Amino acid sequence: MSIFFVLIGLSLLISGSFLVAFLWANKKGQFDDTYTPSVRILFDDIDENKKKK
């Protein structure tokens, strides 16, 4: 049963790494603007089409 100690430690480590990843992303401003990138990604296509014409 002592394998549980290791497993629990591992599970904490993994979930903790997700927490750290979230905190990092939050600090880097990944969540500051949740709208513009979704629009921005479509712009290049429009430009490309224009050039073909």
Place this chain on the structure above:
Amino acid sequence: MSTVMTTKNVICVHCGENCTDESIAIGDKYFCCNGCKFVYELLNDHNLSSYYKIEDRPGLKVSDRFYENHFAYLDNQKIKEQLLDFTDSSLSKVTLVIPQIHCSSCIWLLENLQKLNNSIISSRVQFLKKEVAITFAHQHLSLRTLVELLASIGYEPQISLDDYEIQTKRKKGSSLIVRVAIAGFCFANIMLFSFPEYLSSDGSLSENFVQFFGYLNILLSIPVLFFSASIYFKSAYYGLRQKSINMDVPISLGISMLFLRSLYEVISSTGPGYFDSFTGLVFFLLLGKLFQQKTYESLSFDSDYKSYFPISIIKLSGKKEEIVPITELKQGDMILVRNNELIPADARLLSNHASIDYSFVTGESEPVEKTVNDKIYAGGKQSGGIIQLEVLKDVSQSYITQLWNDANFSKPDSKSLSNMANRFSKYFTISIVAIALISAFVWMLLDPSKAVFVGISVLIIACPCALALATPITLGSVQRILGRNRLFFKDSNTIEKLASVTHVVFDKTGTLTKSKESSITYTGKELSDIEIGYVRSLVHHSTHPLSVKLYEYLPHNNSASIEKFHETEGQGISGFINQTEIKIGSSLFCGNQEIPTESNNLQSRVHISIGGSYYGFYKISSQYRDGLKDLVKNLGDKLQITILSGDNRGELQALQDIFPQTTSYHFNQSPHDKLRHIKELQNMNERVLMFGDGLNDAGALKQADIGIAVTESMSSFSPASDGILAGEKFSEIFKFIRFSQRAISIILVSFLISILYNVVGLGFAVMGILSPLFAAVLMPVSSLTVVGIIIISTKIAAQRLRI
């Protein structure tokens, strides 16, 4: 008929407004004005025509009212330093707020600015914040030219030096997310580790595991206690220091007891503790707080006189013109004020003539004529030529700023005043502590070993989690629904106050009337189309507000060029077209024989004379908002209405037709009169809701229990107030009041429900049979049901009122 008037509706390709005719066009594309056409051409020349493909008619009508040097202050080194985020020898970075950003075309254009000017390296839009961050080579492109470029394509940035304070405020918001994230993480893990404990209540779990999980839980809950929950401890501490018991006091008491008790149980190996309830509680509480915060993030309400005033002014030192920030103005400085610029400080006129529009201060739109050596108060706007002034008082001591800083104007912090939950929490805390002590005392007699356990259990289970959530969640979702209806409140307490309003006060100009539109009627000898064209051409030369209104009203016709244009101050304007003299102005100026009666004098009339003979006059009266009559009828049934106007009595008759008989009217009110009037009402125990628009209402808005600023464009400034309402939603005020009253009853109901939960929990606690599992289930369930009930019932209430 010299021009063909089309009946077909032509819509401007750029801004989507109706074109008066088809005279401005490129190919098959029509424009409403030359400004729009210019932007279209500019964008086309720079391969930016995709702008028009992403969205239909995305543009903004470009106001051509910029005067040269409008942005000259951006050349000032100090201002530049304050605005730039970053600068080195070649590159600068600036973040500008552009309220006009509204669609994907805007994003596209603003992110392709480098095509317009290759000194712009890159630009990035943050749509939700309506910001654009631009990196540019400042050796080739100054900040001023950059801003001018943006303004020329219709995206004029909103620049105020207060922006920096706002930015620091935003940082706090992200730390709440971090608190929630950590609390959520710990909560989830502790739940997981507590699970074996729940399932094996008979103690079949090996001793090793119990110990291991216990200590692991302690470890995980430490960051929750010291980081996530610290805001509650702080708030409770500050509250107690000010001798008031707020909702955070019983919360802090509950969660700290919960933690200490659990710590004791684990260390003494007497039980698993309540760490799951503890972290869950903090997590839910913080979620509620986050929800509340999200609802009013982007609005800035704390605008003071600084947001009204220009940032800089032209100072004359010797013969040199110098642009200085207005804060550096001193008594005795010579300043130049251009057409349409605001006068920043009380000053003495040095030029011969000035025509000052005090509409900002008094609401009166007619300019006041001033001659040399007259004293001019700050807040007036010059219309006409450049004037020279000598500053008499520092900006901070001017009439307007003093009015603003008047002790009367600052109202005590509303937070301590009447927050329902906080008032309630005082009694709540006292009674909980009393119950804890009494039950502990009773158990002391029955079974001394259990006394402390019971006392602490009471404090734990009574922790008003659901209670604390009820108010912010209800008010938060009400605020969100109102926000969708374009009524924004500074804080949620305002909703509580709105529900208990007894007296409504309206300002007239700009509040009851639409500030842009006015109804214009013509009386007199009929004018031919050509003559209308003459009138329009002539009024185009004048900046007088009535001229501007008339110009916008008259149909666009063949414009003629004016010769010998002359403006007689306070009288009117005249000019020659094809040797015909056109005069527009006062009755006497145009040679009207009829002697004006008193009532005629009160209306705004513009008289016309062409070729020496008198034709007639345009009557310009302001247009009341749509749905006003229904609104005041509904309001008048329940509430007392008062109208405070800075204008003359000219519109009394029109108002009496609309408003119920019980309404009281007060005209010619100065800002101080308005303020005093509201105070009097409050002294009569009335709870006053005030609607106003301009700086002239600012004092009254602050004095009123609730002051709501009515504005046409949300993103522009508004006076310091408790709320901002979009002009087009003005007729819905009654529904909003009703909705806020419903919200208060929803809060009361959810209070009752959470108290019911508390009574059940307390029952177990007092009997000494509160198990960790029971606590862990009851506490989140009570919170979640209360939250669920609130969200559903506010939705239903909103639907019933159709808002």
